[in-house]
Amino acid sequence: MSYLFSDGLLMDYLDLKWAMPAFFVYTLAIDIDLMSAQTDFIINAVERLVAPILIENNLELVEIQYRQEPVGWVLRIIIYSKNGVSVDDCATISRELSHILDVEDLIQQKYFLEISSPGLDRPLKNEKDFLRNVGEKVKLTYSSQGQYKSVIGIIEHVDNGAVVLKLDDGLQSLKLAEINKAKLEIDF
Secondary structure (H helix, E strand, O other): OEEEOOOOOEEEHHHHHHHHHHHHHHHHHHHHHHHHHHHHHHHHHHHHHHHHHHHHOOOEEEEEEEEEEOOEEEEEEEEEOOOOOOHHHHHHHHHHHHHHHHHHOOOOOOEEEEEEOOOOOOEOOOHHHHHHOOOOEEEEEEEEOOEEEEEEEEEEEEEOOEEEEEEOOEEEEEEHHHEEEEEEOOOO
16 A cells, blocks of 8 residues: 655555654654753742742752643642641642742643652652651662662761661661662651
């Protein structure tokens, strides 16, 4: 079977079938790059806008996520306080940030604003996460000489990109770059 295009080009069905996807893949790659740049811009702008609100309310920013989920676009702000994050804290930040976002008009598409605490089972990803949890019990998975190992201990201190854990048999220091996974161990 052949197709005759308006410009006079005659193409066999198999040639047409295999020729078309390359165009769409290229276009998709450009769209993904643009979305990634737009997402980064939004996250950075929201971080600057939310910082004064959090300081005023004695809260700390843990993470900002802006991504498409099954319900649509979600702007998720994760906040922390040593005294815990209450529902009132989340409502206050949501109300104040929502007003500012409406005025600034940064996000063109419809989105859901979600304010939450990190949660008990949130992974520890960076030095700040480990500093927040000094004195807490943690389970780490790390790589050593090409093998994965797990250890459970108390975070003693965090210094110069390394975490020092208090284990039953002494102290162990691990560089953050070696840690593959880290979560708090919650004893109920």
